Amino acid sequence: MSKTSPTLTTCPYCGVGCGVAATLDELGQVTVKGDKSHPANEGRMCSKGTALGDTVYLQERLLYPEIAGEQVSWDQALDTVAGEFGRIVREHGPDAIAFYVSGQLLTEDYYVANKLMKGFIGSGNIDTNSRLCMSSAVAAYKRAFGEDIVPCCYDDLERAKMIVLTGSNTAWCHPVLYQRIVKARKCNPDLFVVLIDPRRTQTANVADLHLGIKPGRDAVLFNGLLNYLDEAGENNEIFSSNFTTGMEEALAAAKDSAPSIKAAAKSCQLPVEDVHEFYRMFARTERVVTVFSQGTNQSSSGVDKANSLINCHLFTGRIGRPGMGPFSLTGQPNAMGGREVGGLANQLAAHMELENPEHTDRVQRFWDSPVIARKSGAKAVDLFRNIADGKIKAVWIMATNPVVSLPEADKVRAALEQCELVVVSDCVRETDTVKLGHVRLPALAWGEQDGTVTNSERCISRQRAFLPVPGQARSDWWIITEVAKRMGFADHFDFNDPVDIFREHAALSGFENNGQRAFNISGLETLSYDEYDTLKPVRWPVTAAAPNGTDRLYGNGKFSTADGKARFIPITPRNPVSQPTSEYPYVLNTGRVRDHWHTITRTGMSPRLSSHTFEPYVEIHPEDAAREEVVDGGLACVESAHGHVFVRVRVSDSQQTGSLFVPMHWSGQFSSQGRIGALIKSVVDPVSGQPESKHSTAKISKCKANWHGFILSRRSSLDLQYSTYWVRSRGKGLWRYEIAGLEQPEDWAARARSLLGLPNGQTDWAEFFDTSQNHYRAAQFKGSRLESCIFIGPTEMLPPRDWLISLFQEDKLDRKARASLLSGTPLIDQEDTGRIVCACFNVGEKTISRSIHEQKLKTPEDIGACLQAGTNCGSCIPELRELLAAR
Numbered sequence: 001m002s003k004t005s006p007t008l009t010t011c012p013y014c015g016v017g018c019g020v021a022a023t024l025d026e027l028g029q030v031t032v033k034g035d036k037s038h039p040a041n042e043g044r045m046c047s048k049g050t051a052l053g054d055t056v057y058l059q060e061r062l063l064y065p066e067i068a069g070e071q072v073s074w075d076q077a078l079d080t081v082a083g084e085f086g087r088i089v090r091e092h093g094p095d096a097i098a099f100y101v102s103g104q105l106l107t108e109d110y111y112v113a114n115k116l117m118k119g120f121i122g123s124g125n126i127d128t129n130s131r132l133c134m135s136s137a138v139a140a141y142k143r144a145f146g147e148d149i150v151p152c153c154y155d156d157l158e159r160a161k162m163i164v165l166t167g168s169n170t171a172w173c174h175p176v177l178y179q180r181i182v183k184a185r186k187c188n189p190d191l192f193v194v195l196i197d198p199r200r201t202q203t204a205n206v207a208d209l210h211l212g213i214k215p216g217r218d219a220v221l222f223n224g225l226l227n228y229l230d231e232a233g234e235n236n237e238i239f240s241s242n243f244t245t246g247m248e249e250a251l252a253a254a255k256d257s258a259p260s261i262k263a264a265a266k267s268c269q270l271p272v273e274d275v276h277e278f279y280r281m282f283a284r285t286e287r288v289v290t291v292f293s294q295g296t297n298q299s300s301s302g303v304d305k306a307n308s309l310i311n312c313h314l315f316t317g318r319i320g321r322p323g324m325g326p327f328s329l330t331g332q333p334n335a336m337g338g339r340e341v342g343g344l345a346n347q348l349a350a351h352m353e354l355e356n357p358e359h360t361d362r363v364q365r366f367w368d369s370p371v372i373a374r375k376s377g378a379k380a381v382d383l384f385r386n387i388a389d390g391k392i393k394a395v396w397i398m399a400t401n402p403v404v405s406l407p408e409a410d411k412v413r414a415a416l417e418q419c420e421l422v423v424v425s426d427c428v429r430e431t432d433t434v435k436l437g438h439v440r441l442p443a444l445a446w447g448e449q450d451g452t453v454t455n456s457e458r459c460i461s462r463q464r465a466f467l468p469v470p471g472q473a474r475s476d477w478w479i480i481t482e483v484a485k486r487m488g489f490a491d492h493f494d495f496n497d498p499v500d501i502f503r504e505h506a507a508l509s510g511f512e513n514n515g516q517r518a519f520n521i522s523g524l525e526t527l528s529y530d531e532y533d534t535l536k537p538v539r540w541p542v543t544a545a546a547p548n549g550t551d552r553l554y555g556n557g558k559f560s561t562a563d564g565k566a567r568f569i570p571i572t573p574r575n576p577v578s579q580p581t582s583e584y585p586y587v588l589n590t591g592r593v594r595d596h597w598h599t600i601t602r603t604g605m606s607p608r609l610s611s612h613t614f615e616p617y618v619e620i621h622p623e624d625a626a627r628e629e630v631v632d633g634g635l636a637c638v639e640s641a642h643g644h645v646f647v648r649v650r651v652s653d654s655q656q657t658g659s660l661f662v663p664m665h666w667s668g669q670f671s672s673q674g675r676i677g678a679l680i681k682s683v684v685d686p687v688s689g690q691p692e693s694k695h696s697t698a699k700i701s702k703c704k705a706n707w708h709g710f711i712l713s714r715r716s717s718l719d720l721q722y723s724t725y726w727v728r729s730r731g732k733g734l735w736r737y738e739i740a741g742l743e744q745p746e747d748w749a750a751r752a753r754s755l756l757g758l759p760n761g762q763t764d765w766a767e768f769f770d771t772s773q774n775h776y777r778a779a780q781f782k783g784s785r786l787e788s789c790i791f792i793g794p795t796e797m798l799p800p801r802d803w804l805i806s807l808f809q810e811d812k813l814d815r816k817a818r819a820s821l822l823s824g825t826p827l828i829d830q831e832d833t834g835r836i837v838c839a840c841f842n843v844g845e846k847t848i849s850r851s852i853h854e855q856k857l858k859t860p861e862d863i864g865a866c867l868q869a870g871t872n873c874g875s876c877i878p879e880l881r882e883l884l885a886a887r
């Protein structure tokens with residue numbers, strides 16, 4: 001089979017921003033490989049990126065514009081949106097409209113959305129889901145440097161002698177950077193890695209020292225470090241006296257809250273010798289990179305936490321030089337692009353300030369706009385509160401799913417249900433949010449759209465189209481500019497191609513800049529169509545003086561503040577707002593799993609990604625599990641003052657006592673009660689507005705289901721009304737449903753048929769009811785092929801699913817195989833592989849454990865040689881290490 005040549009584009013998932021080479025063959029199959037020429041990954045990939053080809057199909061796409069659920073023409077949809085927005089602005093003012101956008105948008109989309117809202121509608125009410133991800137890092141950089149600047153680049157991870165990973169499960173959330181750190185350690189055995197995280201995550205595999213800190217104590221730990229550095233005489237006096245201000249105040253605050261190693265260790269509930277080791281290594285190592293991510297940012301004091309670690313880098317002058325600096329990793333593929341164009345409600349475009357008259361005047365002149373917003377708009381949490389209060393009467397939600405991802409998510413849903421006008425543009429038809437849209441606009445997806453994204457290290461890369469445009473879907477920038485034109489701003493939104501927008505964005509970055517703003521990509525403002533098309537990844541700033549980009553910033557000691565000096569910020573650590581009570585005794589933490597992304601709309605299309613973690617779960621320490629009488633593999637109800645979820649229990653001593661962890665991904669599309677956002681209290685950082693998603697409080701109890709079961713079926717929709725608990729995930733050619741219920745049906749056979757939507761008297765239906773054990777099993781065949789099977793019993797002890805899933809790959813099941821199916825026991829030659837660990841080669845946990853035992857395998861490399869597991873993207877290597885350790 002001949003293939004078309006690969007298209008070089010960028011992965012749409014995390015902020016690492018890996019370059020990928022995507023190939024579409026003549027059968028419409030897409031294969032994706034790492035782009036060896038891309039500086040972010042140099043050919044590496046993780047499991048999510050490798051499986052991108054599984055996610056480009058159209059089954060669940062929104063393909064036509066709709067109003068009130070009816071297909072309409074683009075003209076009707078766009079006229080309606082523009083007309084209604086215009087009316088609402090006339091009747092209630094510009095602040096009655098809001099846009100809620102996304103780090104999934106391309107920079108060009110983001111730019112025109114921000115321009116329309118701030119420069120033409122005249123409101124600051126545009127915020128982004130990046131608010132939930134890294135807005136605390138943005139605010140901390142601005143406080144310290146005068147501008148939102150990440151001074152480091154990924155190469156610094158290889159050049160460092162010490163890497164501090166704080167609030168970052170890098171192994172799962174930024175897997176290619178984790179791979180780079182693992183490789184750096186191999187090349188440099190002296191590299192010292194510290195992990196600061198209340199959980200012992202998979203990232204601990206690469207760490208020499210894991211500090212399992214008490215949740216919320218990060219600022220105390222870094223204040224203690226600053227104090228230690230001072231007492232150890234580690235101040236870089238030339239740097240701090242010439243290039244910084246405010247050091248004495250910061251030192252005084254540090255001494256106040258963490259006067260000694262012992263005090264810091266006590267406050268953080270860490271062993272004194274571990275804290276001392278961390279401080280000692282930091283003090284004596286010049287080349288230190290401190291990587292921070294959502295564990296730092298998603299806090300009511302996230303900005304202070306970030307500034308507490310930045311202070312340590314300023315004190316030692318470790319910034320802007322190879323192998324050192326405070327390095328925020330963004331969660332989303334284009335969170336950084338959103339920061340460039342002012343996608344946050346308190347920013348203007350091109351790193352200018354909304355509440356700075358000089359900046360607003362400058363941007364208004366550049367845009368030649370009739371109005372300009374001069375005050376910050378509502379940040380994400382407040383934006384939806386304002387919808388609930390009726391202050392905002394129309395909202396346009398682009399490429400994001402706030403009904404799942406925002407705190408107090410049930411209130412967000414209620415707010416949208418009563419909002420006068422909800423416009424959604426998305427590529428997926430049935431998300432929890434899209435369902436609530438009065439007007440639904442079909443957007444292009446990855447592989448179809450064209451533009452740029454910027455990753456965590458300021459590297460601008462192209463996303464290129466290699467798939468045909470499906471249905472009537474259109475790019476987000478086209479949809480936004482068409483609405484703008486219909487609102488009367490045609491002359492200012494007359495863009496024909498993403499490059500037209502990119503050039504304007506680049507020109508604005510250089511407009512009256514005079515070296516005042518480090519974000520400057522004016523070197524790209526004259527790109528031709530061809531040059532844009534072939535643009536190679538480049539780290540900004542890109543200027544006439546630096547036409548090939550810039551690896552690091554601030555190495556010359558000249559910062560973006562008015563006086564050119566960086567600012568120490570005195571930090572007085574604050575406790576998280578929600579503290580455990582007798583009613584809600586646990587700290588509830590949330591985060592990601594390895595193979596899912598955001599609300600699963602894309603990764604849920606991939607059977608191999610869905611097989612790694614197919615259900616939402618709660619991780620709990622063994623002592624807490626025993627006290628609460630919840631068992632590993634059982635179901636539990638986790639409940640806060642705002643809502644509850646039903647999730648599977650994972651008992652693990654990698655979790656601290658008194659803490660629970662639940663992943664953030666599950667939505668109403670994939671689970672009955674798995675939206676953890678519904679439990680999170682809407683508490684935000686007062687500076688950044690970022691919600692405290694890592695520290696709510698909750699209680700846990702056993703879910704007293706009377707029956708448990710599962711269904712494997714080629715059918716995608718089943719009648720699950722009798723299941724108190726259900727979760728669905730995609731397998732190869734089938735759907736897997738885990739189910740459980742409170743009530744006991746009188747007739748299991750009738751219930752099973754109704755679940756599967758089968759009429760009574762269905763032929764090709766085999767069933768088995770063990771009345772003594774109360775086990776019911778049935779299978780439906782189509783010809784000789786298995787169509788569906790259902791297993792129900794009084795407890796969670798049910799047959800292995802992975803073996804049964806493999807039977808769906810058989811064209812013919814003989815009598816023996818059918819009998820073994822109903823008995824729930826694999827035939828001797830049928831192997832139960834267990835939960836999939838290596839998604840690339842479909843290798844299960846039981847297969848790996850058996851091989852470790854039988855073949856006496858000792859290293860991940862041994863496992864790779866024997867089973868291939870871990871030899872492609874490497875995302876499963878931390879789990880291979882855990883399985884080796886368990887043996």
Ligand code: SF4
Binds near residue numbers: 049
């Ligand atoms: Fe995509 Fe994985 Fe790279 Fe992130 S690390 S950009 S998810 S391939």
